[in-house]
Amino acid sequence: MFEDLIVIDCSTVLAGPSVGTFFAELGAAVTKIENPAIPDVTRTWKLLSEEKNTAISAYFASVNYHKQYLQLDFKNTTHFNELVRLIEKADIFLSNFKKGDAEKFGLTDTFLHSINPRLIIGKISGFGTESDRVAYDLILQAETGFMSMNGTAESGPVKMPVALIDVLAAHQLKEGILTSLLQRTKTNKGQTVSVSLYDAAISSLANQASNYLMEKHIPQRIGSLHPNIAPYGEIFVTKDGKLITFAIGSNKHFQILCSFLELNEFVSDVRFATNVDRVSNRKELKEFIQTEILNLEASEILTFMHQHFVPVGLIQNLKEVFENSESQKLVRTETIENKETKRVSQIAFQLKS
Template identity: 30%
Template structure:
């Protein structure tokens, strides 16, 4: 039996892949009971996606370990009337129902909001779509790489230069932020239910979250600004550029207040004479001579490894960061200090990535390994009142 702030909540994860299910994962971190509904046999199509990246037969399904942690698996064939009947019994007692099925599939399965909400007036129906609940593209399928990354303009703008080939997003890059939006919508609806006693429908989309992620640039366009692509290295500000260190690692300067930080940077690099150079005497001159200053900074940073610059720039109060690599996070002192990679209680030392917020006085649940397909089916069927004969008939019928 789970404990925690949401321990009295039952969440049905009737979704696939990442953005919808991950909202349920966050709820499970605070103790909600989350039942993952997936097809018998192969289960959710998100399973085994990791094999497309070359994982071997005995490798851990790292996608599934992340987004299905803490959940129970109920294997149901929702194309079958008997399978839907079991789901309806769960809906009747649930607090939250999460789905991202395309609307035509929801209609065929009787899982639209207007179908589900009458079964339980206190239910929160949480809908995740690629492009929104309305409009000519409401029935289109998509992933975050298309509806969040590509559609938002981020793919076009996040390039080294304006003529650089656009980069594809990484798996889950837009899904997990979108999951946080869906989680926020669910919790807002639960608060409304506390006031009114009534459930209702909430929704968000990958496209809406992509626009929000790129909203500073979109707002500029809405205000009539014509934004140009990024210029070549040396034409950009030297204060917001990446630089190689002697060890081969890269750091990133992010100096938004050069009036204060430019002197700190010059002294930390051991070049106080730059402060007397007429080429760099004012912000406008530093920008006009950015190519020269960039070259100076490149030479300076190449003189020492990252560990030295981390110490010097930190002591000086310069705003900077490392261009991190995936392997950096395990063992990172700052990550460890904030408990961002908790250990599975049943994972033999395996760790996972924590959801990105804390609530004072409400500890999260220690993460449990994700379930196998249908691992909890029989127990859940018994719980909703199915007799041994009914369970046998359901099992025999697939």
């Protein structure tokens, strides 16, 4: 796909490196350049179980794949000149330099475009290129509203369990660079593409943003339960100890569920006959359903519900997730610096000619 593209990736941590990996997976030649004195910090972000005597961690592996690795100290003239030669031939240059670093390293946009006018410069920052605030995923999730909405009434605000703001910022940078590559086919000129974690987070508020902007509705933490539909988000334990949840959006789905659970009388029960009734009496309904589900294996429930197109899903941990052959299709393996590494692909789209 992108076999003719050359990418110089001077970025660290999650968002920038995952953009480099995206282009590498699509065929580009990607060189990750690290300062020998301060290599990518994620090389040291290890679980307690990880080998101490390797410079590769699972975190590092998750967003670095199919790259060449090179150590260059930008303040060393020989190294700097080598970097310049690489940039002269490159299509994309990635960085997450903090404010002032581009000037310090002599790698300003003006300089980069002076040696390579076709270069597309991709930049990740926390709060915009003019801010010197330190950006951690926790802080971004706090300030952009995600923590205020995530959790239950009792739990208090909760951070989401993946650095999703970084993931979303990486998507924005990929889209910006692809757009810029399309522009370049017409203009033959490179551009600078900048993304802040803050903007990427705000842009991801989707319907919750419009609910506030149009209706002044301030979303509260309501856990998994759908406020206006029941049973929807309630979690049940099966006979074989699995957790299962339903999204019963219509009376028809409720009838199918009741018929399967031999609770047919509930379909006309005044407590449960309509969705409004079910929402009003959802706790009581949950207990009745739980009693029946405790006698059933997860697999029997899933098979029946899939056949009848009732939305149902198991709540799976990552072990269970990766027991599924569909998820395994996205796993990519590579030996980096003698260490076997694994990660999921950045590419979740399929192209067919």
